Amino acid sequence: MRALRISMITVVVLGILFVAADRIAVMIAESEAADRIRSTQGLSATPEVSIKGFPFLTQVAGKHLEAVDISVSGLDASAGGHTVEVSEVRAELVDVEIAGNFTTAVAGRAEGSARISYEDLTKAAPKGATVTYAGPERAAKGQVKIAGPALQLLKSAGIEVPETVRGMLSGEEIVVHSTVEPAEGGAVRLKADSLPDVPVPGYDGQLRQAVDYEMQIDGLPAGIRLDRAKASETGLTFLGTGRDVSLVG
Template identity: 60%
Template sequence: MRALRILLIVVVILGGLFVAADRAAVYFAESEAASKIKSSQGLSSEPDVSIKGFPFLTQVLSSSLDEIEISIGGITATTEGREVEVTEVRAELRDVRVNSSFSSATAGSAEGSALISYEDLTKSAPKGATVGYAGPERAAKGQVKVSGPLDELVEGAGIEVPDAFRGLLKENFTTYSTVSLEKGDKVRLRAEDLPKLPVPGVDEKLKEVVDYDLTIDGLPSTITLDQVTAAQDGLRFSGTGKDVDLTS
């Protein structure tokens, strides 16, 4: 009985040492992966890398990792010199195969996601405009609400209005813009139908200002976004990929 007890104690101690060694190896691998991703993808800061699955060491021996989650900061979107933050930039990589020297890796499948909040979208919008959630029906069509005081929008757009008509601009302006994504990094907002404006000739000029593009800068090649959804908290982007090279 005493010998069995001693054996159990030894097993527990060895198991604890194995777990400790396994977790230490994971921490080292995550740190090295973050450094390599930063340099290979040209990121401004190191991403957070989390290697899933246990035990890790057996995954290393088989040169195949079950799942890796990457969270990236420092990604921005710009338009005409205005810069806004892109948040919640994540990549989930599964079935990651590494070569014998660990110099290259390929993910069998990858899912990427990102968010630009309405608050940040407003920072990128024309002067005087606020971008917000358009409600479930219009959001299902990929639309957002663009609104603001008409006189501020016209002034911000640099549109010349005769003094005799300025008093007609004391009202709120509202339109709905359809959002689309091109080439994985360009967000386009295009107004559907502008409301009838009281000043002749202002409609077309204002539409030229309300329609604008945002370019997402600094996305790593491992994240390819191909869908955009108008959610309650902002524009949510997503994308998937197969056999993604993680070192190019």
């Protein structure tokens, strides 16, 4: 009986030691992966990395991780020479095959998202434009509201307005509802669905040039393409998916 009790205590102690060693190993791996992701992705901030599944050591031995979550705040988005902060970028990677000591890691599939506030969307918009919540009906379509003085919007787009026309546009406020859609190179585009009538004919093209703009968001692993947007009262969340996504290397 005494021998059985000692054996049980030994098993429990070994189990505790294994769990402790496993958790220490995963914390070291997460820290190392975070540094490598920052370096290989060229990020301005170090991401938080969470390796899912237990035990970790057996996953490493099999060169396969069930799932890895990445999140990073304080990254930049750029649009028209403006740089603004993205609230948070997240990526959830599944079926991650690793090689070496995390020298390469490729996820079979991945989902990514990036959140940005209306305040920062406004900073990235053409000068004079304000980006705000468009209401629940339009938000369900991934739309936002962009508004601003017509003269200032045209000027910020580099469009010359003759003196004779300025008087007609003076005090004219432009309000459009723009849909967020994917653009080339991983960027997203805010494009007005329609333009309001203005008292000066022939300025539709110039107005569209003034209110439509693109924004490049950094921080997502290469291979995740942002393809849709979800609007809320606090801002926009850009969403995307990818396959065979390179995490590091």
